[in-house]
Amino acid sequence: MAKPLTAARMLAALEGEGCEVVEFRSWRTHNRNHKGDWGPVNGVMIHHTVTSGTDASVELCYEGHSTLPGPLCHTVGAKDGRLFMVGHGRANHAGRGDGDVLRAVIAERDLPRPNDSDTDGNVRFYGIELINLGDGEDPWPEAQLDAAARWATAICRAHGWTQKSVIGHKEWTDQKIDPSFDMAKFRGRVETLLG
Numbered sequence: 001m002a003k004p005l006t007a008a009r010m011l012a013a014l015e016g017e018g019c020e021v022v023e024f025r026s027w028r029t030h031n032r033n034h035k036g037d038w039g040p041v042n043g044v045m046i047h048h049t050v051t052s053g054t055d056a057s058v059e060l061c062y063e064g065h066s067t068l069p070g071p072l073c074h075t076v077g078a079k080d081g082r083l084f085m086v087g088h089g090r091a092n093h094a095g096r097g098d099g100d101v102l103r104a105v106i107a108e109r110d111l112p113r114p115n116d117s118d119t120d121g122n123v124r125f126y127g128i129e130l131i132n133l134g135d136g137e138d139p140w141p142e143a144q145l146d147a148a149a150r151w152a153t154a155i156c157r158a159h160g161w162t163q164k165s166v167i168g169h170k171e172w173t174d175q176k177i178d179p180s181f182d183m184a185k186f187r188g189r190v191e192t193l194l195g
């Protein structure tokens with residue numbers, strides 16, 4: 001059981017991990033807390049946006065769209081490595097997923113394959129949207145992957161979690177394919193950074 005980090009603690013953790021953070025609009029009070037719980041938190045979730053362009057992607061993740069109001073995550077990771085803070089609190093990023101996966105994350109065990117949609121992930125996970133078309137062609141610059149790993153590491157370190165608390169959206173539900181990169185390798189980066 002972990003209480004979510006305050007906005008100030010989140011920023012300090014990211015700064016401590018060497019992240020370049022951009023505070024976007026009223027991110028500190030922008031959330032979906034009026035629609036449901038935020039916390040206890042148990043892990044972090046990695047996504048890709050299926051968009052291009054930093055400004056348009058950050059705007060979309062802040063505002064959301066007609067069928068899914070923003071924030072659509074807590075942080076947007078740009079291709080140049082900058083991290084845009086777009087929300088703090090409950091965000092519409094994880095949706096429903098598999099409770100067996102959540103139990104594995106809590107126990108920091110290897111993940112089972114998701115096959116259920118019985119659990120609200122927006123309560124439990126911090127989320128980052130990485131700007132990428134997700135078509136397998138759009139490149140993943142090292143600056144972007146490094147920043148994403150530092151973002152995940154910062155939150156894990158602040159909560160005392162290991163890299164096993166880091167999952168991809170595709171590991172939460174069989175309805176999603178993001179992110180398009182290998183999550184085991186990504187967890188390896190976080191493990192290295194955690195030292």
Ligand SMILES: [Zn+2]
Binds near residue numbers: 046047048176178
């Ligand atoms: Zn996603």
